[in-house]
Amino acid sequence: MQPLKQSKRPRIGLYSIGLKAYWDQFPGLRERLTEYSRFIAKKMEAWGEVFHYGLVDTEQEGRKAGEWMNERNVDLIFCHAATYSTSSTVLPVHQICKAPAVFLNLQPTERINYEDTTTGEWLAHCTACSVPEFANALNRAGIPFRVINGLLGLDYTPDISLANEVTHKRKEAIRAWKEIEEWIRAAGVPRTLRHSRFGFLGNTYSGMLDMYSDFTMLQAQTGLHVEVLEMCDLDRMLRAVTEEEVEQKLAEVREMFRISDDLPSDPIARKPTPEQLQWSCRVAAAQERLVREYDLDALAYYYHGAPGGEYEKLQSGFIVGHSLLTARGIPCAGEGDLKTALAMKICDILGTGGSFSEIVVVDYTDETILLGHDGPFHIAISDGKPILRGMGLYHGKQGSGVSVEAKVKAGPLTTLNVTQTGDGKLKLIVSEGRATEGPIMRIGNTQTPVKFRKHPDEYMTQWFAEAPTHHCAMSVGHNASLFRKVGELLGIRTATLS
Known part of the structure; x- marks a missing residue:
């Protein structure tokens, strides 16, 4: 794209x-x-x-x-x-x-x-x-x-x-x-980054203290600008979306995704209904309008409002459109995680992908760690066509909608984490591994089994000791040397996990 x-x-x-x-x-x-x-x-x-x-x-x-x-x-x-x-x-x-x-x-x-x-x-x-x-x-x-x-x-x-x-x-x-x-x-x-505008839509997931960040601190250390947006801004875009735009998004979705059937193993993962797909595409068209109107280069988003409110329905269509935007050079990070939006943007500028992820589960048999999330996903680094599943609910969040299930293609992989230290300084945490052909769960989430150089327990001990933000960006290729140079040029300390 x-x-x-x-x-x-x-x-x-x-x-x-x-x-x-x-x-x-x-x-x-x-x-x-x-x-x-x-x-x-x-x-x-x-x-x-x-x-x-x-x-x-x-x-x-x-x-x-x-x-x-x-x-x-x-x-x-x-x-x-x-x-x-x-x-x-x-x-x-x-x-x-x-x-x-x-x-x-x-x-x-x-x-x-x-x-x-x-x-x-x-x-x-x-x-x-x-x-x-x-x-x-x-x-x-x-x-x-x-x-x-x-x-x-x-x-x-x-x-x-x-x-x-x-x-x-x-x-x-x-x-x-x-x-x-x-x-x-x-x-x-x-x-x-000095010419970038990062949108911040809604709020940060309540209680995730690692993700809270100071907008001025981010601009001071990277040069990016944070544009604070409201759900009513997106709602205004939604009201202007035409049927032609919806059809165009539907065509993009059919070309880029595989539509799932019902999944007997998980009662909340179903074949998306035509209404769910239509709504996701209408919201995706609004999301693109928002990016164009505010001249955005990246977006961190999350919304938590009153149950049953109209904005809850609006956010239920977020993941498909944000995956499409991420594939087109506008990385979108969920749960209001601006620091991971920055990590994803760094990966995207370098042409190495940058998919939103966190630890999902450890496979002690294969000695891999599954990394992923409920979206969005960087389609450009996908192993085949990602799958769209209809979700009866979003775990830990209000509402329901369409989610992306995918894995990063097998081969060399590097994670990039942007965290903040106790003295308010940004820090990069970099680790190289390999995405494997191992199995993943079919529950409507993105997941990639990653084998790092150390046993999962040793790796996690080392990673956690660096006090990371719990999300990271997955990039394809072994990019530690490249990311260290980025950190040096930005004046940001980089920790590389061996």
Whole structure:
């Protein structure tokens, strides 16, 4: 499904360094290093908007580069250590532009030609020489930095070179470029969040103290805006929904879901009635109108009102529409859980899914933990078509309606939990595992059996010790390294479970 809103592409600054005295001494060196930096810039464009300054070879040029990066509002600066340069050329760049800094120590060749190498040839390969000097200078200036080491990864050898520079298949190049890709993708998260509007509809489930959060605290630490919404806002949208919109939603539902039959094993799980499906689709159309009118990027929702009230009927149709919105880049978190809406949004920005879940039950035979919820579900990471079931009641909540039953497709999986510490700081909790082909219950809830690296009891002991919010987002792939970079760029502490 096409997203309702696109995530922001990160703005990436790139410059290469050298020593001005070299250019007259070693003909062709400057042009050779420039060719390397163009290669890096071109490859980076797959993941972000790249602003390539060129060579910085004097302290004065460093100041110009810093101002230039500021004017372009970059999210991240890569310094390509192309050859030796004094640290006085580099420090001004990062004193002026405060974007996070990453040094690229990418040697063009796996091994120099020892017999024929000249000084000029060596200078094209001595990328590591000045990195310790840069690290020392930035450390003493109180400027954080990161370093990526490895091979440049060319698929050809420049004519000027005396060594083999075809290194794109070597593990050192593959690993380095995976790190570069992760940093760039991670930089898209804070940029997108700073332009995001999170809707908060209704209230937080009464008594779930772990989920209560301070809207100002969330904006202060991530840049997102919280738009407080009322059920009457959604009701106003509902009254404007046309029959054509309902039919369109019905077509979406029939394409994306399998409609269940009655389930003898659970008397509250039934085949959805035509009236239930119609109502869910009408509400889904209203939910999309709400997102468009308030320009929302995510939504946390829950409603608890008087039994039998008209808003109770309205919320009974929530899960289908919120699953459709989640599939279209507008993550929706139930029970008013804003922190998990944030976790889901981070996963969605990175293209890894992000499905709303909590611990369902432990399977001690398979040594898996089932993670899931009564909805919503991220359809893009589903194992086959999710199933719609009619629910005679929602356990622990008022009302009844249509629920989504699904599991995440088997394979590598990473959970992302956003919690809040006692001092009011956000914290990310990350754990990698594997979604298995194991069985799930047929009760109208989303469930995925996940095998973590440790026995379930050991894993839960470690997880609970981090004081998590009881919900988390499930993402596909092993993304711990990526999520840690997001945490670093947001200035949020990250705990990774082993």
